[in-house]
Amino acid sequence: MHDISITEPWLGQPFTGFENYAKAFRDGRFWHSLGFTLSFSTVTVVFELVIGLYLASIANRTFRFRGFVRAAILFPWALPTITNALTWRWMFNQDYGLINGLLLMLGFIKEPLNWLGDSTLAYIAICIVAIWKTSSFMAIILLAGLQSIPGNLYEAARIDGAGRVQMLVRITLPLLRNVILVSLILRTLAAMQAFDLMYGLTQGGPGNDTESLPMYIYATTFVDMQWGYGSALGVLLFIVLLLISMIYIKWLYDGDR
Amino acid sequence: MATGKEAAHDVFQKSLFYLPILALVVISFFPLYWLLITSLKPLTELYAMPPKLIVLDPVFQHYRSVFEQPFGEYYRNSAVVACYTLVLSLVFGYMIGYAVSRLRFRGKQLILLVVVATSMFPPMTMVLPIFVALRDLGLINSYIGLSLTHAAFGLPMIIWLLSALLNEIPKELDEAAYVDGASRLRTFFSVILPLSGPATVTASILVFVHSWNEFLFSFTLMSKASLRTLPVGVMMFQGEHDFPWATISAAILLSVVPLVLLIFLFQKKIVSGLTNGAVKG
Numbered sequence: 240m241h242d243i244s245i246t247e248p249w250l251g252q253p254f255t256g257f258e259n260y261a262k263a264f265r266d267g268r269f270w271h272s273l274g275f276t277l278s279f280s281t282v283t284v285v286f287e288l289v290i291g292l293y294l295a296s297i298a299n300r301t302f303r304f305r306g307f308v309r310a311a312i313l314f315p316w317a318l319p320t321i322t323n324a325l326t327w328r329w330m331f332n333q334d335y336g337l338i339n340g341l342l343l344m345l346g347f348i349k350e351p352l353n354w355l356g357d358s359t360l361a362y363i364a365i366c367i368v369a370i371w372k373t374s375s376f377m378a379i380i381l382l383a384g385l386q387s388i389p390g391n392l393y394e395a396a397r398i399d400g401a402g403r404v405q406m407l408v409r410i411t412l413p414l415l416r417n418v419i420l421v422s423l424i425l426r427t428l429a430a431m432q433a434f435d436l437m438y439g440l441t442q443g444g445p446g447n448d449t450e451s452l453p454m455y456i457y458a459t460t461f462v463d464m465q466w467g468y469g470s471a472l473g474v475l476l477f478i479v480l481l482l483i484s485m486i487y488i489k490w491l492y493d494g495d496r
Numbered sequence: 497m498a499t500g501k502e503a504a505h506d507v508f509q510k511s512l513f514y515l516p517i518l519a520l521v522v523i524s525f526f527p528l529y530w531l532l533i534t535s536l537k538p539l540t541e542l543y544a545m546p547p548k549l550i551v552l553d554p555v556f557q558h559y560r561s562v563f564e565q566p567f568g569e570y571y572r573n574s575a576v577v578a579c580y581t582l583v584l585s586l587v588f589g590y591m592i593g594y595a596v597s598r599l600r601f602r603g604k605q606l607i608l609l610v611v612v613a614t615s616m617f618p619p620m621t622m623v624l625p626i627f628v629a630l631r632d633l634g635l636i637n638s639y640i641g642l643s644l645t646h647a648a649f650g651l652p653m654i655i656w657l658l659s660a661l662l663n664e665i666p667k668e669l670d671e672a673a674y675v676d677g678a679s680r681l682r683t684f685f686s687v688i689l690p691l692s693g694p695a696t697v698t699a700s701i702l703v704f705v706h707s708w709n710e711f712l713f714s715f716t717l718m719s720k721a722s723l724r725t726l727p728v729g730v731m732m733f734q735g736e737h738d739f740p741w742a743t744i745s746a747a748i749l750l751s752v753v754p755l756v757l758l759i760f761l762f763q764k765k766i767v768s769g770l771t772n773g774a775v776k777g
Contacts, residue, residue, distance in 0.1 A: 309763045311524040317755045319709035319727045322748050326527050329741050337530050340546035379770050432618045435711045453620040460624055473621030
């Protein structure tokens with residue numbers, strides 16, 4: 240237990256605390272987990288946006304079984320992350336898992352892959368699970384945006400001879416801009432805080448290769464019981480999140496001028 | 497001949513549209529299906545490679561072994577915490593939502609700003625402060641402590657949802673009630689509350705799902721084994737080195753039954769709640 244008052248400088252020990260921050264900047268594990276969190280967030284959010292747009296465009300049309308399909312879109316969102324991670328851990332199992340089984344049956348691989356024991360494969364596995372779970376959330380938010388675009392805009396564009404790609408780039412994306420940005424903010428902030436997923440799927444392994452920053456904070460605070468250092472890391476995470484939100488918000492308001 | 501071609505073209509177009517939808521449904525539900533068949537497989541089939549995708553002779557022994565653990569207690573804990581959270585969120589949510597929507601007072605903008613700001617705090621950085629605060633209050637290992645925490649993290653969204661909803665109810669209705677001599681409280685209970693039923697259901701579902709699924713705080717604030725909630729309890733089915741996957745699958749399936757039911761019954765309401773919060777917030 241280190242000096243816990245670093246987050247409460249008014250208690251009269253303002254300068255002892257900075258040692259924890261200096262320690263963080265020299266800490267390789269901190270930088271690694273921060274880098275992992277940043278790259279994981281970027282990759283998953285980009286994929287989620289693309290897939291989410293596609294799902295939203297499907298759900299926006301009218302057809303039979305619409306309620307059922309909507310439930311199918313919602314299901315991954317409603318599953319507890321930790322339970323979901325555990326389920327996928329079983330599916331990614333090297334010897335008896337469904338994923339290796341299917342890949343072997345279809346002839347894509349000759350040998351079972353050690354999904355969760357290899358750092359690159361574990362990274363891919365984590366991203367797949369995250370994308371599977373949250374693309375639907377993205378889709379639901381984007382759907383609300385899509386439904387606010389008047390249909391006659393597309394009608395007019397079609398008469399003027401615009402193709403589907405042109406309509407997407409010229410009409411849909413510009414009008415969805417703010418909704419897309421809001422959903423990006425929400426998703427990026429959530430992805431930056433991912434803890435349950437790695438905790439249930441890989442426990443940060445192999446080694447500490449898939450350890451996210453929130454996992455490192457958890458390990459520092461509740462496993463090593465270094466409350467002071469854990470809090471310092473928490474504050475650093477908060478600052479990173481704040482910076483990201485500020486960039487997004489600036490982006491959002493720049494477009495409104 | 498020409499009509500035949502057109503019909504074929506039509507079928508092609510239709511399948512082009514329905515195939516991705518079919519793929520979507522399959523991809524969404526196959527983990528659930530995989531859990532189901534795993535939980536029904538006899539041990540001899542469980543470790544077959546490639547795995548069997550259909551179970552011909554289902555066994556129920558894994559469900560029995562789920563209940564050899566205190567699984568019923570986990571269920572009850574989750575239900576109690578979720579219900580307390582629901583009551584707390586709705587009471588405080590309506591109090592703040594009503595004040596923001598109907599009353600005029602100084603610092604209203606500030607309150608809304610604080611509400612938004614709190615929703616941006618990362619839970620991970622809040623674990624320690626909340627842990628220490630609840631420990632000092634003697635609320636570690638208590639339903640109330642965990643419910644308060646869940647409600648605190650759900651409230652920003654609830655406040656947004658409810659104040660947006662209350663704003664849509666015309667103020668003339670309030671005034672009509674006042675003219676008829678009703679008090680503020682009476683107006684709230686007999687005019688506003690009945691009108692806000694549907695949105696209350698939406699808000700309740702979101703709060704319930706959040707509390708039912710929450711892991712981090714349920715894990716850290718409830719250290720006593722008998723007080724674990726479902727997500728934590730399911731994690732504890734694993735041994736030191738072995739994973740009884742069939743039992744775990746059965747436990748996961750049982751724990752998500754309420755969620756699956758909610759989704760199928762209320763998918764429309766959930767979608768409207770999520771979009772409301774996101775687009776307006």
